[in-house]
Amino acid sequence: MVRLRDLELEDEVGQLFWIGFEGAVFGPALQRLVRLIRPGGLILFSRNIGEARQVRALTDDLFRSIGVPPFLAVDQEGGRVNRLLPILGPTPSNHWLAGLPNPSAAVRTHARAIATALRALGFSVNFAPVLDLSGPDPKNGIGDRAFADEAARVVELASVHAREHLQAGILPVGKHFPGLGSATADTHLTLPVIRRSRSLLLRHDLQPYRRLRRLLPIVMVGHAYYPALQGRRPRPATLSPVVVEGLLRKRIDHRGLILTDDLEMGALDQSLDGAGLARAALMAGSDGLMFCRTEERIVAAREGLLRAIHDREIDRARIGRSVRRILRLKSRSLSARHRGRFSAGAIARARLLLESLEGPASLGADPTARP
Numbered sequence: 585m586v587r588l589r590d591l592e593l594e595d596e597v598g599q600l601f602w603i604g605f606e607g608a609v610f611g612p613a614l615q616r617l618v619r620l621i622r623p624g625g626l627i628l629f630s631r632n633i634g635e636a637r638q639v640r641a642l643t644d645d646l647f648r649s650i651g652v653p654p655f656l657a658v659d660q661e662g663g664r665v666n667r668l669l670p671i672l673g674p675t676p677s678n679h680w681l682a683g684l685p686n687p688s689a690a691v692r693t694h695a696r697a698i699a700t701a702l703r704a705l706g707f708s709v710n711f712a713p714v715l716d717l718s719g720p721d722p723k724n725g726i727g728d729r730a731f732a733d734e735a736a737r738v739v740e741l742a743s744v745h746a747r748e749h750l751q752a753g754i755l756p757v758g759k760h761f762p763g764l765g766s767a768t769a770d771t772h773l774t775l776p777v778i779r780r781s782r783s784l785l786l787r788h789d790l791q792p793y794r795r796l797r798r799l800l801p802i803v804m805v806g807h808a809y810y811p812a813l814q815g816r817r818p819r820p821a822t823l824s825p826v827v828v829e830g831l832l833r834k835r836i837d838h839r840g841l842i843l844t845d846d847l848e849m850g851a852l853d854q855s856l857d858g859a860g861l862a863r864a865a866l867m868a869g870s871d872g873l874m875f876c877r878t879e880e881r882i883v884a885a886r887e888g889l890l891r892a893i894h895d896r897e898i899d900r901a902r903i904g905r906s907v908r909r910i911l912r913l914k915s916r917s918l919s920a921r922h923r924g925r926f927s928a929g930a931i932a933r934a935r936l937l938l939e940s941l942e943g944p945a946s947l948g949a950d951p952t953a954r955p
Contacts, residue, residue: 586651587911588911595652596903597886597893598624599624600862600889600903601885602627602873602875603876605626607632609645610641610645610649615649620883622652623650624654624872626646626654627658627876628642628657630955635671636671636704636931639706643706643707652914657708659711660710660711662676663677663728665952668698671701672697672701672935676694676944677729678713678741679720679728679729682731687731690941694941695746696752696937697933697935700752701930701931701935703752704934705926705931708754708755708918709754709757710755712757712759713746714729714759715738715759715763715796716738716764717733717766717792723767724766724767724769724776727948738791738792742796746758746799746800750799750801753917753924756801757800757802757803760804760807761805761806761827762785762810763778763790764808766778771808771820771845771850772951773850777811779812785813790831793836797837797839802840803832805843805845807822807851822868823864825868840913841871842869858878858882858888859892862889863892866898866902867898872906876954889903
């Protein structure tokens with residue numbers, strides 16, 4: 585695998601970016617974007633996904649597109665967040681699985697099916713499991729995406745989910761640190777204020793991250809504001825060094841990658857340019873900067889970081905610390921031998937496993953959709 589000293593500055597900065605894009609094929613516009621940004625990761629949404637062979641052709645093209653193979657990611661939680669609906673059909677929600685007589689077995693079957701399909705389709709990362717503590721009320725943007733509102737139950741079932749993914753060669757991502765379960769608004773639309781006390785957050789919302797810190801290779805930080813953790817200045821946790829570097833990296837001792845949620849969401853001030861958001865998230869301690877939609881903001885963010893490094897406003901050593909973590913994880917998980925071959929049979933088996941759960945098709949809108 586490539587080492588840090590082998591990379592140019594433009595490659596190092598590119599490794600920080602996880603980007604979304606338009607279209608379902610690796611056409612000229614996408615080729616230009618990827619070659620310019622040299623992203624560390626790419627995220628597929630429903631707009632990029634059709635039938636199975638099309639998805640695998642796209643992920644193969646993306647994997648081969650740049651010198652350092654990118655992480656290829658998708659939100660495939662199940663339930664309302666079901667990017668692979670055209671391929672796998674409807675799947676039950678985490679909350680429904682947790683309510684079954686043998687929830688661990690059900691989650692294992694669900695996670696195994698999803699991870700099997702993801703591997704066959706050429707993905708390497710799933711933005712799951714959800715570690716938020718929430719009941720089925722969807723006002724917080726989480727609802728039935730969560731396993732439960734009890735920390736011990738979330739730890740138990742999220743552990744099963746993550747282990748099945750790792751066994752299949754798919755990297756799981758715990759989200760949304762430090763927890764959105766008690767929010768009363770959706771971060772896709774606005775900045776929630778979570779007024780739980782520091783002690784309650786530490787005892788409950790953060791317990792899954794403490795207990796699973798050696799299991800999860802990647803943690804995603806959410807965009808809510810936590811006065812008890814951050815003080816009086818309202819800003820998303822994603823942009824807070826106290827939350828990202830101080831709490832997640834140092835106190836909880838998470839040693840894997842730290843990834844922002846989408847920096848184009850309504851919880852952030854979108855009057856700021858992409859460069860300002862990327863810089864704030866980087867200096868808060870994140871290793872991955874996610875922009876899911878707008879090419880102009882992605883390009884501006886990259887150019888802004890390069891300019892700040894050239895002007896010595898950002899130390900290149902800070903970039904290097906994140907890129908070393910990224911390259912270490914890629915060296916373990918993204919070699920060509922890990923990808924395997926496309927298998928229609930594996931996808932068919934995954935669909936049968938999901939159908940065996942006989943769960944209800946999840947109703948309601950997907951809050952994570954980017955049409």
